[in-house]
Amino acid sequence: xxxxxxxxxxxxxxxxxxxxxxxxxxxxxxxxxxxxxxxxxxxxxxxxxxxxxxxxxxxxxxxxxxxxxxxxxxxxxxxxxxxxxxxxxxxxxxxxxxxxxxxxxxxxxxxxxxxxxxxxxxxxxxxxxxxxxxxxxxxxxxxxxxxxxxxxxxxxxxxxxxxxxxxxxxxxxxxxxxxxxxxxxxxxxxxxxxxxxxxxxxxxxxxxxxxxxxxxxxxxxxxxxxxxxxxxxxxxxxxxxxxxxxxxxxxxxxxxxxxxxxxxxxxxxxxxxxxxxxxxxxxxxxxxxxxxxxxxxxxxxxxxxxxxxxxxxxxxxxxxxxxxxxxx
Numbered sequence: 001x002x003x004x005x006x007x008x009x010x011x012x013x014x015x016x017x018x019x020x021x022x023x024x025x026x027x028x029x030x031x032x033x034x035x036x037x038x039x040x041x042x043x044x045x046x047x048x049x050x051x052x053x054x055x056x057x058x059x060x061x062x063x064x065x066x067x068x069x070x071x072x073x074x075x076x077x078x079x080x081x082x083x084x085x086x087x088x089x090x091x092x093x094x095x096x097x098x099x100x101x102x103x104x105x106x107x108x109x110x111x112x113x114x115x116x117x118x119x120x121x122x123x124x125x126x127x128x129x130x131x132x133x134x135x136x137x138x139x140x141x142x143x144x145x146x147x148x149x150x151x152x153x154x155x156x157x158x159x160x161x162x163x164x165x166x167x168x169x170x171x172x173x174x175x176x177x178x179x180x181x182x183x184x185x186x187x188x189x190x191x192x193x194x195x196x197x198x199x200x201x202x203x204x205x206x207x208x209x210x211x212x213x214x215x216x217x218x219x220x221x222x223x224x225x226x227x228x229x230x231x232x233x234x235x236x237x238x239x240x241x242x243x244x245x246x247x248x249x250x251x252x253x254x255x256x257x258x259x260x261x262x263x264x265x266x267x268x269x270x271x272x273x274x275x276x277x278x279x280x281x282x283x284x285x286x287x288x289x290x291x292x293x294x295x296x297x298x299x300x301x302x303x304x305x306x307x308x309x310x311x312x313x314x315x316x317x318x319x320x321x322x323x324x325x326x327x328x
Contacts (some may be wrong), residue, residue: 001031004081004100011250013042018141020119025050027127043231047143073099103288142256152236161197168246170206172297175268176247184216185315202226267309
């Protein structure tokens with residue numbers, strides 16, 4: 001049975017769809033799953049044991065790239081696919097399903113329900129799964145290859161950090177983040193209160209901001225890894241940390257997938273949509289009257305109120321939450 005799945009375009013969302021992909025394989029163990037995935041999200045699923053083949057689309061494809069992707073889908077299914085499962089319903093994804101000549105199509109029902117629940121629900125309906133999901137069924141899948149594990153261990157050894165925390169302060173959506181100054185005070189507070197060094201994670205675009213955070217936090221206890229580690233290497237580093245802290249980002253979901261004690265700081269998004277979370281995952285979230293807005297940037301015209309959904313949390317409050325994770 002050839003099954004075509006269309007994964008969401010972002011790392012965190014793709015990870016949240018992995019329990020549903022696992023359910024497909026559990027219900028149809030002899031199936032061959034081909035996944036359409038964005039280049040951005042590919043590192044989060046490329047070693048997933050339940051997916052046999054990937055078709056990669058560009059993050060922001062132009063017309064020629066879209067046509068090339070559709071042609072690749074047509075070639076991948078010369079006799080058509082038996083079933084298609086769509087985890088994000090967009091116009092292009094509808095074209096992709098048509099290109100795969102799927103004999104049965106199941107699409108996610110967009111609603112305010114938790115995304116993992118929606119993903120499991122569409123698979124349950126498509127393949128007549130009647131058992132209600134258990135806590136284990138919501139577990140996200142992420143594989144850390146041996147080479148990436150070794151690379152993380154080598155990085156930590158050369159940095160000479162000893163016990164450390166991992167932090168991803170940045171996001172592609174500025175509305176989700178603290179100011180650089182507040183992030184720096186948090187890093188300094190972690191060192192002063194708990195005696196722990198910090199590794200700052202992110203992609204190449206985050207390197208400059210993380211460098212400023214390291215500079216403002218004080219010398220000698222912060223290492224910037226932005227752009228130096230693969231996603232899987234970062235996952236190993238997160239797993240080895242004493243705890244991980246981040247706003248709502250792909251690495252935050254990665255931390256949940258690898259079981260690292262974590263603090264997720266939510267502002268413009270609702271954490272209930274992305275759970276359930278592991279027992280060692282703590283959340284800071286208080287709804288404001290303007291949120292959750294899910295905007296890339298804060299839309300408030302009064303600059304004194306900008307990003308108030310994130311700025312409402314003090315450094316001391318975040319440090320107290322961390323103390324709870326560490327049992328201190």
